[in-house]
Amino acid sequence: MTLEELICQSNTAGISNVSTRGQPTTSIFCKKDIKGSIKSAISENPSFKQFLEENNAYGRYVKNITNQILRSRDISGKLIKCVHRIAHSNYSNREIINGTISWSSTSEGSDYWFKLYVDPKK
Secondary structure (H helix, E strand, O other), X not given: OOHHHHHHHHOHHHOEEEOOOOOOOEEEOOHHHHHHHHHHHHHOOHHHHHHHHHOOOHHHHHHHHHXXXXXXXXXXXXXXXXXXXXXXXXXXXXXXXXXXXXXXXXXXXXXXXXXXXXXXXX
16 A cells, blocks of 8 residues: 555545535545644654754644645645655655745745755754
């Protein structure tokens, strides 16, 4: 079973179908499940996890990527893309950060992530 299939299977409990005022039915992912999937993906990549921890960015990264996934039009697609990029170690730490979150739409702002991108502790 691939990592993406595992995520989709484990998140099934957190998904419900709702329809409001004639709008199309959409899937709603539970924030806790998305956060859990992100943390699990980070655990699959010890180098990236260590990078985040050494730069005191683990919690900020999880929070920001979770919020950006929840704001996405295609939550499941964005989640799978991010988990894939995080968990597969053929991406550098810089590529992971650059490819998974939009720096300017975080509470820390782009300066924080740019500094981490350009001049990390490790």
